[in-house]
Amino acid sequence: xxxxxxxxxxxxxxxxxxxxxxxxxxxxxxxxxxxxxxxxxxxxxxxxxxxxxxxxxxxxxxxxxxxxxxxxxxxxxxxxxxxxxxxxxxxxxxxxxxxxxxxxxxxxxxxxxxxxxxxxxxxxxxxxxxxxxxxxxxxxxxxxxxxxxxxxxxxxxxxxxxxxxxxxxxxxxxxxxxxxxxxxxxxxxxxxxxxxxxxxxxxxxxxxxxxxxxxxxxxxxxxxxxxxxxxxxxxxxxxxxxxxxxxxxx
Amino acid sequence: xxxxxxxxxxxxxxxxxxxxxxxxxxxxxxxxxxxxxxxxxxxxxxxxxxxxxxxxxxxxxxxxxxxxxxxxxxxxxxxxxxxxxxxxxxxxxxxxxxxxxxxxxxxxxxxxxxxxxxxxxxxxxxxxxxxxxxxxxxxxxxxxxxxxxxxxxxxxxxxxxxxxxxxxxxxxxxxxxxxxxxxxxxxxxxxxxxxxxxxxxxxxxxxxxxxxxxxxxxxxxxxxxxxxxxxxxxxxxxxxxxxxxxxxxx
Numbered sequence: 001x002x003x004x005x006x007x008x009x010x011x012x013x014x015x016x017x018x019x020x021x022x023x024x025x026x027x028x029x030x031x032x033x034x035x036x037x038x039x040x041x042x043x044x045x046x047x048x049x050x051x052x053x054x055x056x057x058x059x060x061x062x063x064x065x066x067x068x069x070x071x072x073x074x075x076x077x078x079x080x081x082x083x084x085x086x087x088x089x090x091x092x093x094x095x096x097x098x099x100x101x102x103x104x105x106x107x108x109x110x111x112x113x114x115x116x117x118x119x120x121x122x123x124x125x126x127x128x129x130x131x132x133x134x135x136x137x138x139x140x141x142x143x144x145x146x147x148x149x150x151x152x153x154x155x156x157x158x159x160x161x162x163x164x165x166x167x168x169x170x171x172x173x174x175x176x177x178x179x180x181x182x183x184x185x186x187x188x189x190x191x192x193x194x195x196x197x198x199x200x201x202x203x204x205x206x207x208x209x210x211x212x213x214x215x216x217x218x219x220x221x222x223x224x225x226x227x228x229x230x231x232x233x234x235x236x237x238x239x240x241x242x243x244x245x246x247x248x249x250x
Numbered sequence: 251x252x253x254x255x256x257x258x259x260x261x262x263x264x265x266x267x268x269x270x271x272x273x274x275x276x277x278x279x280x281x282x283x284x285x286x287x288x289x290x291x292x293x294x295x296x297x298x299x300x301x302x303x304x305x306x307x308x309x310x311x312x313x314x315x316x317x318x319x320x321x322x323x324x325x326x327x328x329x330x331x332x333x334x335x336x337x338x339x340x341x342x343x344x345x346x347x348x349x350x351x352x353x354x355x356x357x358x359x360x361x362x363x364x365x366x367x368x369x370x371x372x373x374x375x376x377x378x379x380x381x382x383x384x385x386x387x388x389x390x391x392x393x394x395x396x397x398x399x400x401x402x403x404x405x406x407x408x409x410x411x412x413x414x415x416x417x418x419x420x421x422x423x424x425x426x427x428x429x430x431x432x433x434x435x436x437x438x439x440x441x442x443x444x445x446x447x448x449x450x451x452x453x454x455x456x457x458x459x460x461x462x463x464x465x466x467x468x469x470x471x472x473x474x475x476x477x478x479x480x481x482x483x484x485x486x487x488x489x490x491x492x493x494x495x496x497x498x499x500x
Contacts, residue, residue, distance in 0.1 A: 011452055016276075024263075024269045041291050072432060073432050114436030202261055202295075203323035204268070217262065
């Protein structure tokens with residue numbers, strides 16, 4: 001199975017201070033390249049919790065994306081936790097060290113001992129380069145560890161993670177917006193469901209009075225079948241006098 | 251421990267189509283009333299996965315908040331999954347039925363069989379009323395099940411869940427914005443950490459050039475100690491010529 005899961009490490013998410021947008025970014029990219037994202041876990045900056053989830057997910061999923069906790073401060077414990085999880089030493093990675101040296105040469109900041117902490121990674125890590133601020137993420141086994149800052153995480157993911165992931169057959173998602181509440185189209189949906197069993201059909205009501213209605217999302221790897229299913233659904237809506245609009249691919 | 255966890259049920263979150271804002275809302279409310287949110291899990295609309303996580307969390311946490319999957323359509327399987335998890339029957343809840351009857355009397359929509367499905371709840375559920383669109387959430391054991399639509403979930407939480415939760419001592423969070431990268435204040439932070447061991451100190455860099463800096467968040471139940479710690483931190487910043495600003499309580 002070409003599947004994946006995300007681990008978000010961050011007290012700031014659990015306290016409500018920060019809205020997590022990293023998992024949505026990764027989720028969208030996974031959809032685009034045909035990887036099935038099966039779970040997201042948001043956990044606190046507690047080493048033993050990180051170790052437990054990392055070990056569990058490493059066995060369960062083909063790819064595990066981790067964000068957060070790789071900076072220079074006392075609360076950045078991800079590298080150490082992952083080294084412990086896989087019984088590897090935390091060592092000064094020479095390539096990471098050189099990246100930091102090159103980067104800080106050209107800034108007015110000093111590559112002090114604290115910053116050098118960011119070059120200590122689990123032994124035999126593969127680097128995930130950071131085009132924004134040099135300090136790299138890393139990959140151990142099937143665990144991809146990226147920064148928590150969205151701008152840096154996104155750059156790491158797009159430039160160094162995604163190109164190395166095995167692409168799957170893309171799940172195409174198309175949606176139809178229906179101008180009535182979902183409670184009025186359940187029978188229609190059930191019939192469509194029975195006729196097109198291989199298509200995943202989701203019903204998402206929205207309630208923003210005076211706008212009340214439902215987005216029906218159809219998902220499949222088979223575009224022809226998807227089109228056929230949507231065409232049938234729309235023809236039933238039409239014959240029932242229900243207003244709707246077909247959205248572009250999403 | 252007055253702790254809690256959240257289960258977000260939703261393929262639409264895992265596909266990246268929808269950005270989850272429900273967990274951030276609940277996280278903020280938990281912080282406000284002194285409940286420690288310890289984990290968030292986002293899982294797909296798959297009955298056996300829902301059952302597994304609900305059973306695990308019910309044992310592990312004092313309160314479990316679940317959102318999503320309680321509507322009238324085929325993909326709304328939360329009530330059935332929770333009934334199965336706790337070996338209860340899914341029965342027509344009379345109070346829920348009457349709420350639906352009263353509500354639909356005053357709309358131009360029909361209370362059809364599909365909508366009546368929303369009154370089928372696990373036996374011995376306590377209702378969580380819905381001031382927006384009548385169909386209630388429910389509580390079984392320590393599991394609070396709410397709608398997935400944010401407007402409805404928020405109304406349920408504020409009006410019917412939060413008043414029934416045991417309040418804890420509030421964790422006060424205050425932050426100081428420092429106008430330099432976190433790599434330049436690590437030693438200062440480490441010293442403060444050693445002096446104020448009971449205070450949780452988080453360091454959150456931001457990177458929005460030309461704005462680069464760090465938010466330091468101090469969290470504690472003891473406001474006096476918190477103030478003392480922040481005062482000390484600020485005096486060290488000042489003596490090092492570092493610019494900063496103290497934010498209001500967050």
